[in-house]
Amino acid sequence: MQMTRIICGFAGIGKSTVARNNTGFVDLESTPFEKDWDRYVKVAEHIANNGYIVLLSCHKELREKLRSKNIDYLLVIPKKDQKAEYLQRYKNRGNTENFINLLDSNWKSFLSILPNEKVLIVGNYLNKEFLKNW
Numbered sequence: 001m002q003m004t005r006i007i008c009g010f011a012g013i014g015k016s017t018v019a020r021n022n023t024g025f026v027d028l029e030s031t032p033f034e035k036d037w038d039r040y041v042k043v044a045e046h047i048a049n050n051g052y053i054v055l056l057s058c059h060k061e062l063r064e065k066l067r068s069k070n071i072d073y074l075l076v077i078p079k080k081d082q083k084a085e086y087l088q089r090y091k092n093r094g095n096t097e098n099f100i101n102l103l104d105s106n107w108k109s110f111l112s113i114l115p116n117e118k119v120l121i122v123g124n125y126l127n128k129e130f131l132k133n134w
Helices: 015-021 035-049 062-070 080-092 095-115 129-134
Strands: 004-010 023-026 053-056 075-078 120-122
Touching: 004 035, 004 062, 015 023, 015 053, 035 053, 035 062, 080 095
Parallel strands: 004 053, 004 075, 023 053, 075 120
Antiparallel strands: none
C-alpha cells in the first residue's frame, strides 16, 4: 500500500514551517486557486505523483473533492482546547484581524465538523517528531 502523500492541515498546524524546513514537502496554498477545487486537487495530485508530500488546506469542499476522486489524505487538526494557543499563533504570524476573529468565533464549529474524517490526527503540529512517527 502506498503512503498517503497528501496532508490536509488546519490553519496554523505548521504546513508552511514543515515545507520551509524539510525537503520533499510542498505547501500548496489554496488562495491562488480562488476556490477552484478541481484545479487545486489536480495540481496537488500532480505534485504528489512526482514524489512530494503535499500540504493542503482543510476546506470542506477540498476534502469532498479529494474523497470524490478516491484520493487518500491525512487530516491534521488541533485539539479544541488549544484555541488560545492558535489565536496567538495567528497573531504572531501576521494574520489579519478578520481572519483571527473568524477563527475565534467559529473555533468549535469548525473543529466539530472535522472528526468525521477517515484518517485524523488531533493535537499534533507538523514537525520533525510528527514526521518521524508518520
